Every structure is written in structure tokens, then in C-alpha cells.
Amino acid sequence: MNPLSILLIGLNHNTAPVELREQMAFSTDEAKKAVNNLCLSGDISEVLLASTCNRMEILMAVKNRSEAVDTAKKCISRIKDILINDFEKALYVHEGDNAVRHLFRVASSLDSMMVGEPQISGQIKQAYHLAAREKTMGVILNRLMHRAFFVAKRVRTETGIGDHAVSISYAAVELGKKIFGSLENKSVLLIGAGEMAELAVEHLIRNKTKKIVVANRTFENGVELAERFNGTAIRYEEIYTSMVSADIVISSTGSPDLIITRAQIKKIMKARKNRPIFFIDIALPRDIDPAINRLSNSYVYDIDDLKDVIDENINDRNNESVKAERIVDEAVVNFRKWHEGLGVVPTIVALRSRIDEMADRELKKTVQALNLSENNIEAVQKMMGSFINKILHDPIIFLKKNGCNDNNSVYLDTVKKLFNIDH
Amino acid sequence: MNFIILGAILFYALSMTGYLFYFFLQKDNLQKTGYYLFAAGFLFHSFNIFSDFKTLGVIPVLNLGQTLIFTGWTIAGVFLLFQKKYNLKILGIYTAPLVTLITAVGSCFPSEVATVDTLFKNFWLILHIITIFIGESAFALACGVGILYLLQEHAIKTKKHRFFLKRLPSLEMLDSAGYASIVSGFTFTSIGLAAGIIYAKLAWGRFWSWDPKEVWSVITWLVYAVLLHERLLAGWRGKKTAVMAIIGFFIMMFTFLGVNLLLPGHHGDFTKW
Numbered sequence: 001m002n003p004l005s006i007l008l009i010g011l012n013h014n015t016a017p018v019e020l021r022e023q024m025a026f027s028t029d030e031a032k033k034a035v036n037n038l039c040l041s042g043d044i045s046e047v048l049l050a051s052t053c054n055r056m057e058i059l060m061a062v063k064n065r066s067e068a069v070d071t072a073k074k075c076i077s078r079i080k081d082i083l084i085n086d087f088e089k090a091l092y093v094h095e096g097d098n099a100v101r102h103l104f105r106v107a108s109s110l111d112s113m114m115v116g117e118p119q120i121s122g123q124i125k126q127a128y129h130l131a132a133r134e135k136t137m138g139v140i141l142n143r144l145m146h147r148a149f150f151v152a153k154r155v156r157t158e159t160g161i162g163d164h165a166v167s168i169s170y171a172a173v174e175l176g177k178k179i180f181g182s183l184e185n186k187s188v189l190l191i192g193a194g195e196m197a198e199l200a201v202e203h204l205i206r207n208k209t210k211k212i213v214v215a216n217r218t219f220e221n222g223v224e225l226a227e228r229f230n231g232t233a234i235r236y237e238e239i240y241t242s243m244v245s246a247d248i249v250i251s252s253t254g255s256p257d258l259i260i261t262r263a264q265i266k267k268i269m270k271a272r273k274n275r276p277i278f279f280i281d282i283a284l285p286r287d288i289d290p291a292i293n294r295l296s297n298s299y300v301y302d303i304d305d306l307k308d309v310i311d312e313n314i315n316d317r318n319n320e321s322v323k324a325e326r327i328v329d330e331a332v333v334n335f336r337k338w339h340e341g342l343g344v345v346p347t348i349v350a351l352r353s354r355i356d357e358m359a360d361r362e363l364k365k366t367v368q369a370l371n372l373s374e375n376n377i378e379a380v381q382k383m384m385g386s387f388i389n390k391i392l393h394d395p396i397i398f399l400k401k402n403g404c405n406d407n408n409s410v411y412l413d414t415v416k417k418l419f420n421i422d423h
Numbered sequence: 424m425n426f427i428i429l430g431a432i433l434f435y436a437l438s439m440t441g442y443l444f445y446f447f448l449q450k451d452n453l454q455k456t457g458y459y460l461f462a463a464g465f466l467f468h469s470f471n472i473f474s475d476f477k478t479l480g481v482i483p484v485l486n487l488g489q490t491l492i493f494t495g496w497t498i499a500g501v502f503l504l505f506q507k508k509y510n511l512k513i514l515g516i517y518t519a520p521l522v523t524l525i526t527a528v529g530s531c532f533p534s535e536v537a538t539v540d541t542l543f544k545n546f547w548l549i550l551h552i553i554t555i556f557i558g559e560s561a562f563a564l565a566c567g568v569g570i571l572y573l574l575q576e577h578a579i580k581t582k583k584h585r586f587f588l589k590r591l592p593s594l595e596m597l598d599s600a601g602y603a604s605i606v607s608g609f610t611f612t613s614i615g616l617a618a619g620i621i622y623a624k625l626a627w628g629r630f631w632s633w634d635p636k637e638v639w640s641v642i643t644w645l646v647y648a649v650l651l652h653e654r655l656l657a658g659w660r661g662k663k664t665a666v667m668a669i670i671g672f673f674i675m676m677f678t679f680l681g682v683n684l685l686l687p688g689h690h691g692d693f694t695k696w
Contacts, residue, residue: 178579178588181595273658276594293580297661305582312585 004045004140006339007065008099009072009091010057013113017091023082026051028130030079034058035136043067046141050106050127054113059103061140061409068401069093100144100335104328107148109157111379116161116317118303121152139413140342144335148168151331158327160320169200171309172280172301173207179278179299189246191239192253193225197282200250201229213246217253240264244271250280251287262291265298280306310418339364347412348396350421355392357383427471428530432523434464435499439519446516446590454512461519465499468526472496481544482552484639491529493556496568500683501560509600517567547622551615558611561604562647566672568601569665576662598661601668602654609647612674616644635686639678646671 003142011024024035038047038060040064046061058076063067073091077084094102105111109120118331128145131137137145155161186209190201193216212231216222216240222233234242243249243265253259260279274297281288281302293300301309328382341347363384367377395415402411415421441457444450459484472493483489502518507509537544575591578584591597619640624630631637650667653659 085619175579179595181593197465275658276661296663299579301582308582309585326532 004061005065006099006140006144007060007062007068008057008094008102009060009069010055011090011092012055012111013059015092016087021054021056024051024076024080024087025053026056026080028200031127031130031328032291033135034075034079035131035134038072039080039134039136041068041071043071046138047129047136048131048141048145048264050124052123055106055111057103057106059099059141059144061138065095097332097336101328101332103144103148104151104331105325108152108324108328109161110155110321110324110328112261115321118156120150121156123300124148124152126188128259139409140339143338143413147331147335151328154327154331155324159318159323161324167199168196168282168303168306168310169203171306171313172200172250173203175299175301175306175309176204176207176278177422178235179276180247182246183207183209185210186247187213187245188231189213189215189239189242190229191215191249191251191259191287192217192255192283194252194282197250197252198225198228200280200282204248205229207235209248213242235306240268243268243277246277248278248280249288250282252282253287255283255287256285258294259287261289262295265289265292265295269295269298341416342409342412344399345413347415347421348399351395351415351419352392354419354421355388359388376423427467428526429475431464431471432527432530434460434467435519435523437527438464438515439523442513442515442519446513449590451512454515457515457519458506458591461499461515462503462524464522465496465503468492468496468499471596482549484552488529488532489685491525491532493529494560495526495529497556498522498560498563501557502564505561505564505600505604509596509603511568511592511596511600513571514564514567514600517570521563521567545622545625547618547625551622553615553616554611554618555615558608558613558615559607559679561611562668562672562675565601565604565608565668566603568597569668569672572601572665573662573669576665582625586634594661598664601664602660605647605650605664605668605671609644609651612644612647616640624632636678636682639674639682643671643675643678646674 013021013022016024028050031051035049038044038058043064044060045063048059050057050059054203058072060068060072065142073084073088076082076087102111107121107124109116109118110121117297128137128149131141173183176186180186183204184207186204188201188209188211190197190203205212212227212229214222214229214231214233215236216225216233217236219233219235222236226233239260243260249260251259265277276297276299279288279292279300280297281300286302286304288300288302290300290302291404292298341350363381366380368371372380399411399415438457441453441460445453445457472483475489479485482493484493494541496557499522502514502522506514528543571591572594574584574587575594575597579594580592582623623632623637646667650659650664650671654664
């Protein structure tokens with residue numbers, strides 16, 4: 001009998017509009033309920049469910065494809081309280097190699113809306129941990145998921161897909177590194193507040209910047225923000241003096257006019273002894289005079305400039321994904337080999353030849369050491385042969401009987417591991 | 424022209440190709456290949472220099488061909504040391520073609536030497552030649568680093584040339600590497616000038632004779648002295664240093680070759696052909 005086949009059903013940003021994706025998003029509790037329910041049905045042996053804001057994927061090892069698909073659809077409909085007709089069209093169903101490939105591509109962020117974005121691998125890991133805690137995965141999905149993590153890692157390290165900044169804060173850090181080399185021990189001045197600016201500061205902190213100084217028109221707000229970054233707050237009037245020591249200035253105020261002008265920076269550059277300074281202007285309308293960019297050793301990037309950087313990086317990412325697809329293809333083939341080997345007959349054959357091989361090796365040693373005659377060698381060989389038959393008799397009967405039963409892959413996999421039979 | 428120097432040129436040229444590919448494809452292995460090919464070229468080159476030294480008994484800078492070959496050799500050596508210390512991977516894109524060109528041009532000149540003056544065996548002269556060549560090689564690298572700095576700065580400022588932005592190292596790294604090569608160049612040329620002056624006293628009985636080569640050497644030295652002074656006191660850095668390093672190198676080139684070819688003086692032999 002064949003091992004369980006792998007089935008994947010799901011929907012993503014390409015097949016479903018955002019409203020539907022919102023409706024189909026599973027909370028942790030719902031996901032828990034779903035995997036347990038699905039596992040109870042007789043057609044599905046192993047389940048994993050991953051749900052993010054851009055996709056929902058159910059990965060299963062099943063005995064009967066069409067029944068499993070129906071069960072899964074019903075289950076979704078029940079838990080999310082939505083009619084099957086409403087989401088059926090957005091669903092895709094992949095089987096076998098296609099399902100494996102799809103999973104690998106998702107895990108290595110090739111199927112993401114923003115190719116190469118790093119969050120997805122964490123989200124897939126969460127789904128894996130949930131299924132592991134609920135014990136809804138068996139040998140096959142376990143192995144498949146580990147392969148998926150491995151592929152994702154290879155794609156990340158061997159292709160440039162993860163290198164390129166795709167968020168404003170990534171782009172800012174990347175540029176900062178091109179100016180300062182390392183951002184270690186650089187000090188940062190944040191003027192104003194705002195989600196994007198704060199994100200950028202957090203990113204800089206992760207790159208080991210030394211000092212964070214926060215200036216806000218309302219001093220109290222500045223203090224609050226500074227505490228969050230483990231930095232210090234200064235009064236708004238102090239920004240010019242503090243720019244003498246700052247290396248990176250992030251500005252995000254609501255001011256309708258420029259707050260930092262070329263003339264001011266010209267003076268400050270003298271006091272800084274021309275040490276480079278990098279302005280990141282996230283405000284709209286702008287806070288920092290673009291003419292400052294023409295002064296030597298000072299660099300100004302506003303939000304549009306950063307967006308251009310991001311656009312180009314996205315382009316590069318798409319090019320690198322060709323390489324990544326090749327890695328995925330390789331992994332799919334390798335997994336198929338392992339999966340096919342899970343059948344009862346191949347396992348028995350492999351087990352038999354593994355033992356024969358060992359016996360042959362030992363026999364040769366003994367023959368050499370004892371200098372036996374032809375007749376004696378034959379006798380020893382015979383003895384070994386029947387010995388092997390006796391030893392393997394019960395395990396093989398067991399595999400033939402139980403291996404075809406419900407969850408055969410556990411036994412098959414265990415045998416392979418016990419005897420170190422190559423996958 | 425001999426086969427050893429041809430071998431050196433061949434390896435330098437291959438190294439140059441390696442660096443070119445590295446520049447476009449950005450694979451670290453290509454950079455390593457370029458580096459090792461360059462080192463192989465340097466081995467051949469060194470062998471050539473030492474065998475010349477053995478036959479002549481003096482440092483082989485007796486005519487223009489020899490001088491250029493020797494220049495290529497010191498630039499290559501200084502580059503290899505510099506690379507070890509700073510690991511400025513991309514610098515080979517400048518050095519490999521430069522060394523290939525200088526060595527190849529040098530090898531095209533006839534290498535026969537008429538007479539070897541015993542004056543050439545003086546300690547101060549040997550010190551003078553070696554330190555001056557090392558110092559000038561360091562200035563040559565500073566010029567290359569300066570060019571890279573300007574390219575990268577331009578890329579960051581104009582926000583357009585992402586091609587260079589991605590491929591070149593950070594401004595900070597280029598700036599400090601350039602500064603380091605100017606400092607070492609300055610140190611060596613200072614020693615070299617001092618040794619030259621002492622040698623002048625021994626050979627011609629006076630320290631200073633207003634020879635054009637002497638005058639231009641001091642001008643070159645002053646350019647770099649001003650550069651360093653301004654950097655330390657007024658914080659000249661980045662673009663200004665880079666531009667000065669390039670200008671300084673051109674003045675140095677004139678002192679090195681231009682003066683000999685255009686103006687009369689007592690370094691004449693050195694570039695005779």
C-alpha cells in the first residue's frame with residue numbers, strides 16, 4: 001500500500017480579496033480547534049494550519065484526496081461560520097510534489113506579496129509549533145516541515161533575497177551603513193514622533209547604535225518616548241546644539257515649514273569637524289532642507305528617496321528568486337525520494353540488504369582471520385543466511401501487517417532510523 | 424623582454440579579469456581568485472626583480488623600462504600588504520589594471536644597461552630608492568581609494584547610481600583606508616627625501632642644488648603635508664581628502680616622470696631609454 005499522500009489547500013493574496021482573507025483569518029484558538037477536528041476525521045492523518053493576514057494554508061497527509069478536501073472545506077465553513085460557496089472559488093488544492101513545492105515556496109517567502117519579506121518564516125514556525133503541541137502531525141508532516149525550514153534557510157543564505165531592504169527603516173539602515181560602515185556607537189537624534197520614525201529608531205538600536213536622543217515640542221512626550229528607547233530627552237530648542245554630536249538625525253514633526261536649514265548645518269559641520277551626518281526626513285511636508293544634501297559630508301534622504309531605494313530592491317529580489325526556485329526544486333525532488341521510500345516494500349528491501357551487507361563484511365573478516373576451507377566457508381555462509389532469516393522474520397511480518405494499517409509511516413520510519421537505512 | 428616578466432604580466436591581466444567579474448557579479452570567490460592570481464603575478468615579478476638585482480648588483484632602476492617595472496612591483500607589493508590589513512576587496516579593480524599597465528609598458532622598453540656607476544651601491548641611495556618607491560606606491564593606492572570614494576559619495580548624494588552604491592564599500596571605510604595610505608606614503612617619502620638629501624651631500628658635496636627634481640619633490644611632499652595638516656586640524660575629510668589624494672598623485676606623477684622627460688637634471692639616467 002502507498003504511504004499517505006500530501007495535500008494542501010489554501011488561499012492567498014493572489015486568489016482572495018482582502019475582505020475574504022480577513023474573514024478567513026484563524027486565531028490561535030480557532031486554528032487549534034481546526035487541526036484537532038480535522039485530525040478526528042478518518043481520511044486525514046496529519047494536519048497543520050497556517051494563517052497570516054495574506055494567506056491561509058492547511059497542510060495534510062491524507063488517505064483519500066477528495067474526501068479530505070470536502071472535510072477540510074466543511075471544517076473551515078463551520079469554524080469560521082462562512083458558507084462554502086463564499087470561499088470555495090478562492091481555494092487552491094495542491095497534491096503531492098505540487099503541495100510540497102507550494103509549502104517550500106511559502107516558507108522561503110517566494111510566494112509572499114513582498115517577495116523575501118522575513119516575517120513569513122516565523123509565522124510558519126508558529127503554525128508548526130501549534131500543530132506539534134496539539135500532536136496533529138506525524139512523521140510525514142514533521143519531516144516535511146523540517147525540510148521547509150531548511151529550504152527557507154538555504155534560500156535566505158544562498159540567494160540575495162533576504163539582503164534587500166523593503167521597508168523604510170531597512171532602507172535607512174542600509175544607507176547608514178554605506179555612509180558610516182558600521183552603525184555601532186553612532187548616536188541618533190529623533191525629532192518629533194510617529195510610527196515610521198519610531199520603527200526606524202528601533203531598527204537602528206538593533207544595529208547597536210550607542211545613544212538615542214529624543215526631542216519633541218512637548219517635552220513630556222519626548223521623555224516618554226526616550227524611556228522606551230532607553231535614551232535621553234532634550235528640549236526642542238536644544239536640537240541644534242545636539243546635532244554637533246549626533247550622527248543620524250531622524251525627523252518626523254508636523255511642522256509646516258523646514259525646521260533645519262542649510263545655513264544652520266553649515267555652521268554645525270564646522271563644529272563637528274566635518275564628521276559625516278545623515279538626515280532621514282520622514283516628515284510630510286519635509287522638515288529638513290534638501291539643500292543640505294549638497295554640503296559635503298552631510299547626506300539627506302527624504303521619504304521619496306527611501307521609497308526609490310525600496311523599489312529598486314524589490315526588483316533585485318525578484319531576480320534572485322530565480323535562484324531560490326532552483327533550490328526549492330531540488331528540495332522537492334529529495335523529499336519525494338524520502339516519501340516514496342516510506343512504502344512497505346522498499347523499506348523491507350532496504351532492511352534486508354542492509355543486514356546482508358553487514359553479514360558479508362563480518363564474514364569476510366572471519367574468513368581471512370581463520371583461513372577456512374571452501375566447505376567450511378559455505379557452511380558458515382549458510383548458517384548466517386538462516387540466522388538473518390530468523391531474525392528478520394518477525395519484523396517483516398509485523399511491517400507487512402501493521403505497515404499497511406492506519407498510520408504505517410511511524411513504523412516504517414522507526415525501522416529506518418533503528419537500522420540507519422539511508423533516506 | 425623575458426619570459427618571467429611576461430608571466431607576471433599574464434597573471435596580473437588574469438587577476439584584472441577576475442576583479443572585473445567580481446565587480447559585476449559580486450561573488451566573493453571571484454575576488455579571492457583575483458587576489459591569488461595577483462599574488463602569483465607578484466611572485467614572478469619578484470623573481471624578475473631579484474634576478475636583475477643579482478646580475479646588476481644594484482636596484483634595477485637604471486633606465487625607464489626598469490624603473491617602470493620596479494614601480495609596478497612596489498605598487499603590487501604595497502597593495503598586497505594593504506589588502507591584508509584593510510581587506511578593501513574592491514580595490515583590486517583599480518590596482519590590477521594599473522600594475523598590469525605599468526609593468527607591460529615597462530617591459531616594452533629595451534632593458535640593456537650600458538654602465539653601472541659605483542655610486543649606485545651607496546647605502547643612502549638604496550634607502551632613498553626603496554622608501555621613495557614604497558611611499559609613491561602608497562600614494563598611488565590613496566589615489567585609487569580616493570576615486571572609489573568619489574564614486575560612492577556621488578552615488579549616495581545623487582541617489583541614482585545604485586549600481587555603485589551596492590558594489591562599493593562604505594564611505595567611512597574608504598575614507599579611513601585612504602587616510603592610512605596617505606599617512607604611510609607620507610612617512611616613507613619623508614624618509615626617502617631625507618636619505619636623498621644625505622646622499623646628495625655625499626655624492627656631490629651639497630645637500631641641495633635646486634635641481635628641478637628636487638624642487639618638484641618638495642612641492643609634492645608639501646601637498647601631502649598640507650593635506651595631513653588640514654585633516655588633523657580643520658577636519659578635512661571625505662570628499663576634500665579624496666580630491667586632494669587624486670591631485671597629489673598627479674603632481675607626484677609629474678615629479679616622478681614628467682620632470683625627467685621634460686626638464687634636465689641629475690635623475691636623468693633613471694628614465695633614460
